[in-house]
Every structure is written in structure tokens, then in C-alpha cells.
Amino acid sequence: MQTSDTLAVRVRGLRKRYGSARAGYKDAVAGLDLDVSPGEIVAVLGPNGAGKTTTVEILEGFRDRDDGDVRVLGEDPRQAGRAWRARIGVVMQDSRDMNELTVLEKVRSTAASYPDPRDPAEVIAAVGLAEKARARTRGLSGGQRRRLDVALGIVGRPELLFLDEPTTGFDPQARRSFWDLVTSLRDSGTTILLTTHYLDEAAQLADRVVVVRDGVVVASGTPDTLGGPEARTPVVAWDDGGVRRTERTERPTDVVARLIAAAGPDREVPGLSITRPTLEDVYLSLIGESSTTDTTDTTDGAGIDDSSRKAA
Numbered sequence: 627m628q629t630s631d632t633l634a635v636r637v638r639g640l641r642k643r644y645g646s647a648r649a650g651y652k653d654a655v656a657g658l659d660l661d662v663s664p665g666e667i668v669a670v671l672g673p674n675g676a677g678k679t680t681t682v683e684i685l686e687g688f689r690d691r692d693d694g695d696v697r698v699l700g701e702d703p704r705q706a707g708r709a710w711r712a713r714i715g716v717v718m719q720d721s722r723d724m725n726e727l728t729v730l731e732k733v734r735s736t737a738a739s740y741p742d743p744r745d746p747a748e749v750i751a752a753v754g755l756a757e758k759a760r761a762r763t764r765g766l767s768g769g770q771r772r773r774l775d776v777a778l779g780i781v782g783r784p785e786l787l788f789l790d791e792p793t794t795g796f797d798p799q800a801r802r803s804f805w806d807l808v809t810s811l812r813d814s815g816t817t818i819l820l821t822t823h824y825l826d827e828a829a830q831l832a833d834r835v836v837v838v839r840d841g842v843v844v845a846s847g848t849p850d851t852l853g854g855p856e857a858r859t860p861v862v863a864w865d866d867g868g869v870r871r872t873e874r875t876e877r878p879t880d881v882v883a884r885l886i887a888a889a890g891p892d893r894e895v896p897g898l899s900i901t902r903p904t905l906e907d908v909y910l911s912l913i914g915e916s917s918t919t920d921t922t923d924t925t926d927g928a929g930i931d932d933s934s935r936k937a938a
């Protein structure tokens with residue numbers, strides 16, 4: 627078993643409440659547990675207001691907590707000093723101040739505050755900003771600012787990198803090259819904790835996905851297994867005299883054979899489809915939203931096992 631000394635992040639019973647007696651209180655984080663192993667990429671998913679950013683900011687040492695035990699690289703962020711901060715990299719949701727400095731100047735000046743920084747020009751190239759190296763930061767587009775944020779987050783050669791919705795505003799090509807960058811950081815040993823609203827990003831990058839809802843973790847697993855096997859059971863759907871029928875089954879071929887046998891002389895089953903729930907389907911069911919394959923049992927007996935929707 628990994629302990630707080632060997633885990634990159636270990637969180638137990640984290641709580642954070644906002645508000646006042648007058649305005650009322652809001653439990654943004656309500657007893658959250660989280661482990662991140664060294665070298666792992668963990669993606670934290672959850673709807674708006676689930677408590678992701680609050681949690682990440684507490685781990686980064688930028689926000690105080692009300693309760694719970696937090697260890698990041700073996701230290702409590704509340705008390706950790708400069709040496710600890712040099713070991714972590716942070717890409718926050720909001721871009722840092724952009725001004726008269728050029729991209730290269732900004733990355734260089736940030737690099738100068740770390741003991742063993744990466745080469746600023748290489749980092750700028752890695753985030754796809756080489757052509758903008760001599761441009762003033764205030765003139766960058768939204769997506770370019772985000773890339774600069776990432777450059778500033780990794781130039782210190784962090785052991786642990788926090789990425790809070792890093793690709794918001796990226797075009798599809800920039801997102802793909804960012805994924806390559808994150809993968810290469812992981813390959814060089816960097817541990818990464820990422821929040822994202824993009825399910826494809828989580829599926830592409832994460833070794834493990836953690837779903838947060840109402841300030842607690844409701845599910846955790848690899849992108850392929852999140853929600854448990856039942857949540858991934860294929861769904862056969864067809865039209866039956868104007869009614870949409872569905873059946874969740876590990877043997878979709880058998881169901882289709884039965885439907886064909888029962889079909890009329892032309893052996894055609896109207897509207898037949900077989901789908902295996904995706905990460906997005908499972909995620910939506912975990913947070914209480916419906917999706918196209920999150921179907922209700924409309925058959926008479928064979929029945930969909932609905933327990934997967936309560937897999938949290």
C-alpha cells in the first residue's frame with residue numbers, strides 16, 4: 627500500500643465551506659478523498675460548481691481548507707515553503723497578467739525563479755508558440771495565452787503539474803498537440819493532476835479518471851472501466867411498432883438473432899442499433915444527467931440492469 631510519503635497527492639476528508647452566517651454557507655468540498663501516484667495522470671471530472679477548482683487550489687497551497695488531511699509531495703501545502711513550490715507546476719483557470727513583455731521574456735523571467743528550469747525556447751516551441759516568441763504577451767489570442775500559461779507551468783521542470791482546464795479555448799489541432807506534450811511530460815516522469823470538461827481529453831490522457839459531484843468523489847477508475855462492468859454493458863435498441871425498446875446485454879448477438887427470428891418475412895428489425903456506453907455516457911449517468919445510450923428498460927422481462935447508474 628502506498629503511504630503519504632510515497633504518493634504524490636494524498637487527500638483525506640477534505641472540506642471547504644464558503645459563505646457567512648448572514649449570507650448562508652455552501653459546502654464546496656464535502657469530505658473528499660483523493661490519491662495520485664507518482665508518474666500518474668489523473669483527470670478530475672465534474673459538473674460546474676462540483677468543487678474541482680477549490681480542491682486543486684487547496685492542493686496548490688493557494689486556498690485554505692476547513693478540515694481534512696492533505697499531503698502534496700509529502701508536505702502539507704498550508705505549511706510548505708519555497709523548495710516545495712519549486713517542485714510543483716501550476717496552470718490555473720484564469721490566464722496570468724499579460725503585458726508589454728514578450729513571450730520569451732516572460733518565460734525566461736519565470737524560469738529564473740526555479741533551481742533547474744527547462745530551456746525557455748524549447749518550452750515555447752513545445753507549446754507551439756515559437757512563432758510568437760518575440761510577440762508582446764498582451765497581444766496574444768485567448769488560445770495563445772492558454773499555451774503561454776502551460777509554458778509558464780512547466781518551465782520550472784515540476785515533479786507534479788496541476789492543469790486546471792488547460793485546453794479551454796484551444797482549436798482542435800492545438801488540443802491534439804497539447805495532448806502530445808502532456809504525454810511526453812508523463813513519459814519523462816511528471817505526475818499530472820488535470821481538471822477538464824472534455825471527456826475525450828480525459829479518455830486520451832488519463833491513467834485514471836475521478837468524478838467529483840457536490841464536493842465528493844462519486845467514482846474513480848480507468849477511462850475504460852469507470853462505473854464498473856455493468857455500466858459498459860452493450861445496449862441493443864430497436865423500434866417496435868412506434869415504441870423504442872432497449873435491452874442491456876453482454877450477448878447482443880443473441881438478442882439480435884432473437885429479434886430477427888421474430889421479425890416479419892423480410893427479417894428486418896426497424897431502427898436496430900447496438901451501442902457500448904462510452905466514457906461520456908457513464909460520466910453523464912454518474913452525475914445524474916441522461917445520455918443517448920443511458921436508456922430505460924422498455925422490454926417486458928429481459929430488463930436492463932439499472933444498478934450501473936448507481937455505481938458511485
Ligand SMILES: Nc1ncnc2c1ncn2[C@@H]1O[C@H](COP(=O)(O)OP(=O)(O)OP(=O)(O)O)[C@@H](O)[C@H]1O
Nearest residue numbers: 644645652654672673674675676677678679680681
Ligand atoms: N471564492 C468563493 N466564494 C464563494 N463561493 C465560491 C468561491 N469559489 C467557489 N465557490 C463556490 O463553490 C462551489 C465549487 O466551486 P469550484 O470553482 O470549486 O467548482 P468547479 O468544480 O471547479 O466548477 P467549474 O467546472 O465551473 O470550474 C461553487 O458552488 C462555487 O460557486
